[in-house]
Ligand SMILES: Cc1cc2nc3c(=O)[nH]c(=O)nc-3n(C[C@H](O)[C@H](O)[C@H](O)COP(=O)(O)OP(=O)(O)OC[C@H]3O[C@@H](n4cnc5c(N)ncnc54)[C@H](O)[C@@H]3O)c2cc1C
C-alpha cells in the first residue's frame with residue numbers, strides 16, 4: 447500500500463482508516479502542514495480527503511443546511527450560503543487569507559479543536575449537529591460534545607467528521623472577532639449571536655475565551671425574554687446587560703495573543719454590538 | 727516514513743519525484759527537487775504568501791500542500807505563467823510601476839494577481855486589497871503593487 451492514499455468515496459476512506467491506525471486524515475492542510483513543517487507532527491501514512499465526493503460542498507435540505515466536512519471557506523462565500531447561514535458566512539470570510547480560505551475546511555476547523563477556531567462560536571450559537579462516521583456506523587454530536595478541551599476531541603482514530611447540520615437562518619445573525627489586523631488574524635476573542643424569530647430564542651457562542659466551546663446561556667435567556675419578538679426591539683439597557691452577561695461566561699487566559707482582561711472586555715463590547723445589529 | 731516515487735504535473739509537464747520523506751511540502755519539492763525556485767520560502771506556515779502557486783487553478787500556499795498528496799493535480803508556478811523567457815503583463819507592470827524592491831514577495835504576488843485578474847478583470851481597490859491580503863511585502867508599503875494591478879487592468883481593457 448502506498449503511504450499516501452487519495453480515495454474518491456467515503457466508504458473507501460473509512461475502510462482505509464479502519465484498516466490502518468497510523469493513517470492520518472488530511473483535508474486542506476492548513477493546520478496539518480503547519481505542524482508538519484514545524485516538526486510538531488510526523489505523519490506515518492496519510493489519507494488525503496480532497497477527492498472524497500461525499501465530503502464536498504453544502505446543500506439545503508428543507509430547513510436544514512448540510513455542510514460537508516470538506517466544504518471550504520471560499521464555498522461559504524456563495525450568496526445563497528450567506529442568506530441561509532449569515533453568521534457562518536461572515537466567520538468564513540474572516541478566516542486567514544484567500545489562500546487559506548481556498549483550501550481550509552470546516553471539518554478541519556472542528557477536528558483541530560483550537561479555542562480560536564472561528565466557526566466554533568457560530569456552530570455553538572446555532573446548536574449545530576456534527577455527523578461522525580466509521581465503518582462501524584455513524585453518530586451525531588453537538589460541537590461541545592465533540593470538542594472537550596484545547597485541541598481535544600472525542601473522535602476515534604478510525605472516525606471521520608462527515609458533515610455539519612445547522613438550521614437555515616430564521617432571523618438576524620452576527621459574527622464578530624477581534625485581533626491585531628483585519629486580514630490573516632487568529633481571533634483574540636470572537637462571538638456569534640443568532641436570533642430565531644420563530645422559536646423566540648437567542649443563541650450566543652463565544653470564541654477564544656474558553657478552553658472548550660461554550661454558549662453564554664445566561665445572556666441567551668436574558669435576551670430572549672427582553673426582546674419584543676414582533677418588532678425585534680428591546681428596552682433601554684438590554685444590549686449593555688447582554689454584553690455584561692456574555693462577558694461573565696468567558697473564562698479567558700493571558701497568552702501571546704492577548705490578555706484575559708482585554709478578552710473579557712472585548713466579549714462584552716462585541717456582544718453588545720452584535721445584538722444591536724440584530725435588533726431593529 | 728518515506729513515499730514511493732510519484733509523479734507531479736507542474737506547468738504542463740510531468741515530473742518524477744523520487745522517493746522521499748512523506749511530510750515534504752510541495753514548496754520543498756518544487757524548489758529543492760524540481761529546480762523551480764520561483765515560489766519562495768519565508769514562513770512555512772501560510773502567513774506570507776511568498777510560496778503562492780495554483781493547484782488545479784486554485785491559489786494555494788505551496789508550503790501547506792503535502793506534495794505526495796498533490797498527485798493528479800495541475801500545478802502552476804510563477805515560472806509557468808508566461809511563455810518561456812517572456813514576461814507576463816503583470817510582471818511587466820511590476821517593473822513599470824516600480825513595485826519590486828528586494829523582490830522576495832514578488833513571485834507570490836504575481837501568481838495571486840494573475841489569479842485575481844482572471845476572475846475579475848477590473849477589481850475595485852477594496853477587492854484587490856482583500857485578494858492580496860495573504861501576500862506580505864516588507865519593503866514597498868504596497869502602494870506601487872496596487873498601482874501595478876490597476877495598470878494591468880487598464881492595459882488589458884485597452885487592448
Ligand atoms: C495562515 C493561517 C491563517 C489561519 N487563520 C485562521 C483563522 O482566521 N481562523 C481559524 O479558525 N483558523 C485559522 N487557521 C487555521 C486553519 O486554517 C483552520 O483550522 C482550517 O479550518 C483547518 O482546515 P483544513 O481543511 O486545512 O484541515 P487540515 O489541516 O487538513 O486538518 C486539520 C486536522 O483535522 C483533521 N481532519 C481534517 N478533516 C477531517 C475530517 N473530515 N474528519 C476527521 N478529522 C479531520 C486532520 O487529521 C488534522 O488533524 C489559519 C491557518 C493558517 C495556516
Ligand code: FES
Pocket residue numbers: 766767768769770771772773774775776777778787788789790
Ligand atoms: S512560505 Fe508559504 S506562506 Fe509563507
Ligand code: FES
Pocket residue numbers: 825826827828829830831832862863864865866
Ligand atoms: S519587495 Fe521586498 S518583500 Fe516585497
